Amino acid sequence: MVWLLAGLFLFPIILGLAGTVLPSIGWLPTIATGQGFSVILSDPRWLPAVALSLQTGIIATVLVLALTLLSLICVHDTRLWQWVSASLPPMLAVPHAAIAVGLLFLISPSGALVRLVSPELTGWARPPTQWVVPDANGWSLIIGLVIKETPFLLLAAVSQLQALNVDASLRIGRTLGYSPARCWSRLILPRLYPRIRLTLLIILAFNLTVVDMALLLGPGNPPTLSVLLMALVNDPDSRAAASAGALLLAGLVALCFALMYLLERWIAGVAARRRRSGARGQGFGVFRTLGQGVVLGLLLSCAASLVLLLMWSFTRRWRFPDAWPSEWTLQNWTSRADVLIDPAVTTLSIALTVALVSLVSAIMWLELERRALAPRIDGMWFLPLLIPQVSLLFGWQAVALWFGWDGHWWTVVYTHWLYTLPYVILILAVAWRELDPGWGHAAQVLGAGYWRVLWKIRLPLLLRPLCQAAAVAVAVSVAQYLPTLLLGAGRHQTLATELVTSFGGVDRRVIAALAVLQSLLPLLAFVMALLYPRWRMSRVQQHVKSINPQPVLP
Amino acid sequence: MQDELRIENLGLHLPTGQCLVQGLSFSIKAGQVLALMGPSGSGKSSILSWLTGTADARLHARGDIWLGSQQINNLPTEKRRLGLMLQQDYLFPHMSVGDNLHFGLRGGTRQSRNQRVSQSLIDAGLAGMEHRDPATLSGGQRARVSLIRTLLSDPCALLLDEPFSGLDTALREQIRRFTWTAAQNLPVLLVTHDLADVPAEAEIVTIGEPCSELDLTEPQVQ
């Protein structure tokens, strides 16, 4: 059973990598002809694309880390913090593509920001020409990545704060005369960083290799490397080149990991020296206000993007420079229902199946692990998140093509599972390991066998993390673009593929409706994950009220 | 009439090889209470978890457990029919009081099961509390629910691990009396460090004597 599960998980990873490596060196000539490496390296777009990928990926990652630390230092312990921490899960749940579209509506020269202040404040009767979105240097993409990935890192950091006993550290540091900023940088960050390093690596790998966001927000000419490779992969004449490029991209990511490691060592060295200086630092009033402003801006731009999607989806007419739509309509939803419903149903059926399968397989693994029948190998689950999607999926698609598996619904579900299982298993692992074994023992002693204990005691007690994990699985699946596109052979159109492929061509108002729908599914999943356990508990408690209105006893 | 609980030649060593008990044997007849006493860390609780088969797998243990003429140490926990009460009551928070009691019942028609649960609640002075959320019960009520839940699972012996130490002094005496009455037909093994918990007629076994370390020949330990 252990081997079956681990095998199912590793099978696409190993075959996928092989399916990328072999064509790139000229094997599997039936799928890919020609010499991959020489072709891709001599492509005139290669160097600019590499430069662009590195530039957007690295700048975005540095900004994500900086903003995360800024929010922790400047906003933690203020009233704003409640808002920030409450908005993290929904921000995380909104799919990348939807945020990207909303952001386009926001920051374009003819976008909502300019419309709001024009022509009264700016004098612009027509959209300004000083900038365009997407811009050629990738800043739009960087902004999109920062908005989407900062909540992810922040959430990872927040979950560690309790273990780090931050409040005590701050108290001790401040009684020793250090400014709060110094307390963070000298007492907390050195301990926090190792705990969020892996998340940061995942974000770095993602930022360097993202496809859907880069298609929507990135420059097109040249595009980022992963988008360039996507344009090459479906042509048998250039598949070898695409495979070779995907391998080089994986190498590039590994190189960036190594660079990050060196940078980390260097900063740690500098920090250690400076810690000994004993300097207490100044108060940080201005810095703090600035930090709060930036964090607030981040939250607001995410919220504004979502609101804009919703507004555009009900708009009939909204011309520049009106601050508000002049005509509203329900038509984008009603008359285009067929464009919306089919992909929504496909998305939902895939997402729910994937969530269920991920939950069952994660529970199986964690139960085996708990009973010492499976080893504890957390590192393995991170593999799909650290290997660039293009590097893995080009090969996996070639393998699927070879065996005739492409285009099957189960192949799409299987590939989604590969990307949801890591999150599900890592969320559940914490809960599983923390659950007092006494509950199980108490039930066993009462005569309940293994399955009854699992079904009646362990799973209900873990209902909350199970629901959270299911919601995350739904969110991850709904956002998957590349796996659906490459393995679905065009037969399974989800909201993600529909949104990305039809963007630019289809009516903006229908795009908005698609994006709203794509955001709504994971948000609903999160709301249900929050409410369902409460509803379960309230059923028990309702009896209390109806039968015995007595207050809680000591 | 229940059988006697017999432990023969029990030896327990920590994973490090440190000895907890060695060559411990005793037997408890039905209706008899045996109190296992000793300083904390002497392995009292480990003995109980070994008896129920819920001990940490890394614990080195040998010895036999007999219930009457049946040797039970190779049975899985749920088949050993040893009722266990701990300091923490482990009332399942996602079930009502009634569901908690039903959970331990073995067999019987729906009607007879409902009957037994209601009757036991009445006997425990908890009549009508079947639909209550355990979280709304007082400490004393929880202790009683926990005990009747154990008894409803028809155990052949009762193992108690500091069952009274979580209660305030006023309640303690009440729950002790309730327990000894309820358990009067079973062999009872009581683990405690408080002599006041031990009934007057009980036999007392003290552990915590130094014993020889386990000769760890297995290479993986140490």
Added chain:
Amino acid sequence: MPTYRRFIPVLFSALLSSVATHTYAVEPDSDWDTVLEEARGQTVYFNAWGGSDRINNYLAWVAKELDTRHGVTLEHVKVGDIAEVVGQLEAAKLVGRNEDGNVDLMWINGENFAAMKRNELTWGPFATHLPNSRYVKDSPSIKADFSVSVDGLESPWGGAQLVFIHDSAAVASPPRSADALLEFVRGDGRFSYPAPPAFHGTTFIKQLLIELSAESASSTQALSEPVEKADFNAITEPLWRYLDALHPLLRGAGKSWPTSGEMTRQLLDDGEVDIALSFNPNEASAAVRGGQLPDTVRTYVFDNGTIGNTHFVTIPWNATAKAAAMVMSDFLLSPEAQARKADPEIWGEPTVLDVALLDEADQARFNDVDLGVWALPIGTGSVLPEPHASWTVALENAWIERYGQ
């Protein structure tokens, strides 16, 4: 026991029916009743560019009609660029997947059709055997697709011509030639075009190339022949000189480009550009009625005419539901479907049928279509033929090499 032996393969083939082999009787020239009979119950996977919701909506109507009339299920597989599908078919040919292909019918023309014909990826001359093919216009752009002979391997679906849309409220007299366009952007006019290989962008640079080489008879001749025979650098030199001057003055300064013709229309509505590109003379009407453009827009073409062509549907050699694909191709050609497609409220695309050949009732369907003042006035501007299909890729690659980095 013997009964079981026979039963097992039957069971297996039943289980695997969704993936396994079927033998189909229909051939490109099968009797039409046979085709209709076999088509009933089949599902057509129609691979077509899915970037326009008008077209998608039209196809949704086609799906409904096919289901009620012929019991055929239509699945519209939306693709970004049909060249990718041609690539997948080439891959399938290489691995020898000659049956049960993923694609039953595809929307195609030009270089992609040339590639399919060259690599023998088409099924056969089914188009001339469709009952409705008798109404099709007798036109050179229907017989030859980008100078490549069609031979019945694809069935015509619609006609198209490159047109420009401008907002008369913002720009009273738009540029009507390549040179005027350059003057227009020099004088603060806002313009951009989709970066090739996006379809509208490629067509736009072909248009420029034709116009800039109009004075040289040899160049004009070379464009109608395969690019291998021509002195590519010499013929395209004026084009690159023109684009070098144009690009810095475009929206996005030649560094950031719209991704499609539809996007230029949206940018026109936003005021980020003054002129949008379309391949549909009636698109502006549809857009004004749909609330996507102000009613001050007008459609026009360059004074010397603009490129026009026909687009087709074709059945790949390994299609699974060939009969249903034929039924659908025929339905797309029916006067009813063509008239509906010509209506700007629906899609608004010129028909490939010769309306004069139709009976009165069907002619009335076309006469009822109201194009509105926003569409290209009928009879304006001549239609220029496409260069030979092989020029498309050569021009795209040269463009990417110069401006795509």
